[in-house]
Amino acid sequence: MIGGSRDLPNRLWMSRTGDLFNFDPGIGLDDEAIAFSLLSDQVNAIRGVFSGQHLQLFTSGAEWMVTGDPLTPANIQINRQTRVGSPVDRLVPPVDVDGSTIFVSRGGQGVYEFAYTQVQQAYQANDLAILGRHLIKSPRAMAYDQGARLLHLVMEDGALATLTLYRAEQVTAWTRQETTGAFRAIAEVEGTLWCVVERSAGISLERFEAGLMQDAGLTGTSITPKSTWTGLTHLNGRQVAILADGAVRPSAIVSGGAVTLTAPATKVAIGLAYMHEIEPLPADLITAAGSATGPSRLVAVTFRLLETPAVNVDLGQGPRALPLRRFNVDHFDAPPTPFTGDATLRGIGWRRDRIAPLWRITGTAPLPLTLLSVTTEIRMND
Numbered sequence: 001m002i003g004g005s006r007d008l009p010n011r012l013w014m015s016r017t018g019d020l021f022n023f024d025p026g027i028g029l030d031d032e033a034i035a036f037s038l039l040s041d042q043v044n045a046i047r048g049v050f051s052g053q054h055l056q057l058f059t060s061g062a063e064w065m066v067t068g069d070p071l072t073p074a075n076i077q078i079n080r081q082t083r084v085g086s087p088v089d090r091l092v093p094p095v096d097v098d099g100s101t102i103f104v105s106r107g108g109q110g111v112y113e114f115a116y117t118q119v120q121q122a123y124q125a126n127d128l129a130i131l132g133r134h135l136i137k138s139p140r141a142m143a144y145d146q147g148a149r150l151l152h153l154v155m156e157d158g159a160l161a162t163l164t165l166y167r168a169e170q171v172t173a174w175t176r177q178e179t180t181g182a183f184r185a186i187a188e189v190e191g192t193l194w195c196v197v198e199r200s201a202g203i204s205l206e207r208f209e210a211g212l213m214q215d216a217g218l219t220g221t222s223i224t225p226k227s228t229w230t231g232l233t234h235l236n237g238r239q240v241a242i243l244a245d246g247a248v249r250p251s252a253i254v255s256g257g258a259v260t261l262t263a264p265a266t267k268v269a270i271g272l273a274y275m276h277e278i279e280p281l282p283a284d285l286i287t288a289a290g291s292a293t294g295p296s297r298l299v300a301v302t303f304r305l306l307e308t309p310a311v312n313v314d315l316g317q318g319p320r321a322l323p324l325r326r327f328n329v330d331h332f333d334a335p336p337t338p339f340t341g342d343a344t345l346r347g348i349g350w351r352r353d354r355i356a357p358l359w360r361i362t363g364t365a366p367l368p369l370t371l372l373s374v375t376t377e378i379r380m381n382d
Contacts, residue, residue, distance in 0.1 A: 001049050003057060009045035010038045012057065014071065030072040038064065040080065047086040050094050050101050053116050056123075058086045058094055058103050063114060065123055081123035084112055087139075095144045097151060098167050102128070104153075108138035111153065111163070128163065132174035135161045143188040145208070152193065158182025160195075179215045180238075180272050201234050213366040214241055217271020225264030232270060233257035241273035243366045246335035273364045278371060279357035285380050298347030298358045299377040306370040307338040312363040315347055319362055338368070350381075 002013045002023075014034040016022040026032040038044050044059035055066035062083045068076040085106030086092070094103035100115035111129040116122070129136045138156035145152065151163040160177040181199035188194075193208040199216065206216060220229055232240070235254040242249040244265035251273065252259045259270060283296065298315065303322065305311065312319040324339040347358075358376060361369075 001055075003049040004046035008037070010043050010059070012036060012038070012046060012049070012066075025073070028073040030070075030074070032073065034071065034073050034076060036076070036078070038078065045088060047088065047091060048094050048103065050096075052096065052101055053099070056094075056101055056114065058114075060088045060106060061085045063103075063123065063125060082114070082125040084110070084125050090140055092139055092142055095142055095151070097144055097165055100167070102142070102144070102151060104139045104142065108156075109133060109136050111136060111139070128165070128172055129174070131172075132161070132163075135159075135174050135176050141185045141187070143186045143193060145188060145193050147191060152186050152195075154183045154186050154195070158184070158198070160186070179274065199234075200238075201236070204234065211368070212269060212271070213243075213368060214269060214271025215274055217269055217366075219267075219269045221267045223266070225266050227261045227264045228258055229261070229268055229270060230258040232259060235270075235272070238272065240270050241364065241366045243269040248365050248367065269366060271366070273366065275362060275364045276369065278361040280359065280374065280376075281357075282355050283358060283376070283378055285378070294381040295350045295352045296354065296358075296381075297350045297379045299379055300344055300346050301359050301377070302342050302344045302375040303361075304342050304372040304374070306340050306372055308340075308369050308371075309336040309338045309367050310363075310365055311343075311361060311369060312365075313345060314360040314362060315345060315358075316349070316351070316356075319360075 005011065012035070013023050016024065016033045017031040023033045023035070025035055038059065040062065042061055044061045046057055046059050048058035050056040050058065057064040057066060062085065063081050064078055065081050066076065066078050087104055087106055087108060092104045094101045100113045103112055103114060105112055110127050112125045113128055114123055114125050117124055139153040140156055141154040143152050149164065149166070151165060153161045155161060160183045162175045162177055164171060164173040179197065181197050183195055184198050185196040186193065195206055197204055197206050204216070212219065216235060218231060220231070232254045236257060237254065239251050239253050240259065241251055242259065242261065244261055245267055249261055303311065310324065311322040313322050322343050322345065324336065324343060358378070361371070
């Protein structure tokens with residue numbers, strides 16, 4: 001199927017059955033090619049063709065459903081479903097997420113879920129970015145990571161917006177990712193996410209790698225411990241984060257494509273550091289008299305962690321390391337053992353600013369961090 005051309009932007013061509021490159025309509029027999037135009041109150045240029053529960057057409061002004069069982073020149077039907085529209089300045093192909101089709105709106109500020117409802121026997125378009133409008137700025141590319149269940153969108157400003165979407169649990173959570181440079185394109189190939197990144201050294205093709213907590217990073221191993229590691233030409237003149245033998249080492253500047261460690265190591269990961277930030281929404285306590293508006297106090301906060309070696313938490317007095325080391329297990333001269341369980345911090349003092357976050361997790365260490373849940377105990381006065 002081919003949708004739209006330069007001179008006929010609203011026309012759809014379907015090849016002959018079993019002959020992929022034969023588009024001759026012949027005399028209209030059931031197995032012959034099909035060609036037709038979308039007739040509407042305006043010319044809808046076809047911007048995407050997607051095969052889902054039905055054949056879906058995404059145009060510049062509306063979304064259509066093509067039906068027919070089977071599709072033949074005699075029984076094919078096309079019906080307009082919604083009027084959102086897709087971008088015309090750049091092609092952003094729609095992707096499938098759990099049976100629904102995700103596409104970018106024409107205005108470049110919406111990401112819609114095109115899903116079929118059995119009750120109405122029609123498609124509906126729900127805006128997934130209604131609470132993340134500040135993150136959606138003219139998407140240029142989109143890809144879905146099935147393994148991690150993350151939808152990534154490259155924005156015009158070079159940032160990467162990531163959506164965690166669980167339809168059954170009604171979870172729709174957005175995150176903004178930035179790097180030292182700019183994301184320009186992204187694609188998924190056989191379960192691996194590849195992205196084109198523009199950095200000071202030029203344009204590079206990079207991939208997402210689980211376990212590597214650095215940007216533009218490389219890993220290396222050696223049979224015997226060594227201090228100088230090479231192969232870092234793409235990071236010349238940049239300050240890099242170093243993880244050696246599971247422990248964080250002081251950062252260094254790459255010179256001549258190499259760095260020198262403060263102590264020899266047999267396994268390293270070297271790349272650009274990035275900061276992670278996690279903070280909650282403002283607390284809102286509803287009582288019988290209405291919403292509490294007086295000062296509040298964070299009594300305690302409990303973080304449930306999974307295989308996390310280190311966490312820095314800010315309770316209003318600057319980031320401090322969350323104590324995770326267990327004296328009966330860890331050794332002071334060895335890398336920290338990943339911690340799984342609950343860790344609690346006690347808060348101090350009252351706050352009048354109800355908008356400021358009660359806590360914030362932040363850090364740049366190239367170590368894994370998995371936060372399962374956060375439980376807070378708050379005291380408020382009216």
